[in-house]
Amino acid sequence: MTFALDPSPAPAPAGIKAVCLDLDETLLDVEHASRSALRELVGTDRAWPVWQRITDQHYARYVTDEIGFDAMCVERTKAFFAAFGESLDDAEAACRESLRMAAMQRSWRLFDDVRPCLDWLAATGLRLAVVTNAPGGYQRKKISAVGLAADFDAVVVSGEVGVAKPDPRIFRTACERLGLRPDEVAHVGDRLGTDARGASRAGLHGIWLNRHREECESAGVPAITDLDELPELLVADLVLGTAMEPDRLTPAR
Structure with missing residues (x-):
């Protein structure tokens, strides 16, 4: 599904002000x-x-x-x-x-849905960060190789900060670098426990990117199946001021 939206909307009202994204299997097709x-x-x-x-x-x-x-x-x-x-x-x-x-x-390459999503997020006025587990040099090399080096306001890598997802400290470090409270930040990642639930436990809005449409009775967090669905999920909070609901946009079982 593609969510059509004005590419340069007005600044969002109070709510989510930044989006953090995992790197591997979220942005990069590892x-x-x-x-x-x-x-x-x-x-x-x-x-x-x-x-x-x-x-x-x-x-x-x-x-x-x-x-x-x-x-x-x-x-x-x-x-x-x-x-x-x-x-x-x-x-x-x-x-x-x-x-x-x-x-x-x-063979490093981005998923096809990454560039349109990042462009929309940036046009909306949201700040962007990567939060990823691995050595710093290795992950930064990936980011540069696929042309994303200029897209992020912060890059937080476990090998550099000394803690790894799902430890709440790595998510809070990202929030600190963005200058925002955890409740003002969403985090999107492909691993339910490590990314979405880990971020939620740290006080962020965790979102599960369920690319493989895995069966899950109750994810406990909002879920999407590709990044084309992320704007629709965020707009409810950014524009309508409503809270994101767990399992919203989870594929039918």
Whole structure:
């Protein structure tokens, strides 16, 4: 669905004054890039579910500070090839990870709904921020590579601030950098617990970007299936002054 709106509306009344957005799988189509890189590395798409499972396990260790990012990448690669019966030492795993990473970076791209949404948000007078989990240099490289470096008033990265989503402190850090109270800020992300519910617990308006239309009896937060739906959700608060309702725009089950 596309929400048609005057591209340069009048300044919004009291309500939401800024929107924070997650980066990976919200703005940047990381799955496309990662799948392409893995296919280039091993020559098939059939290993993708194994890579996903192992990535989830190892990335959780990084987010909780159990392991550094570079070490996590090497350990993940070793675990992935071990799942297919191949034992790698650290040097070989690092070499293969370097090849995969280079291939992935060549495939970084925005989702098609990102640019129109960001343009509308900026035209509405809302301030914009990115709130993302990963090393600072790595995430900032992504932002620059896909042409978003000039779009945000603040970039808040877990590797730079020392706390990761869903910790309330990273969301509050974003609000402080925007010069706003949490209740004046919405946060949009693809992970229900990490992004939407995490932001809500920090006092922001959490919004779940449910791109894959996952089944959920009660998200407890407003939900959209693409960024084309975000203006319609925000307008109720910005223009009509009404509160966003949980599960608004959640796809029919």
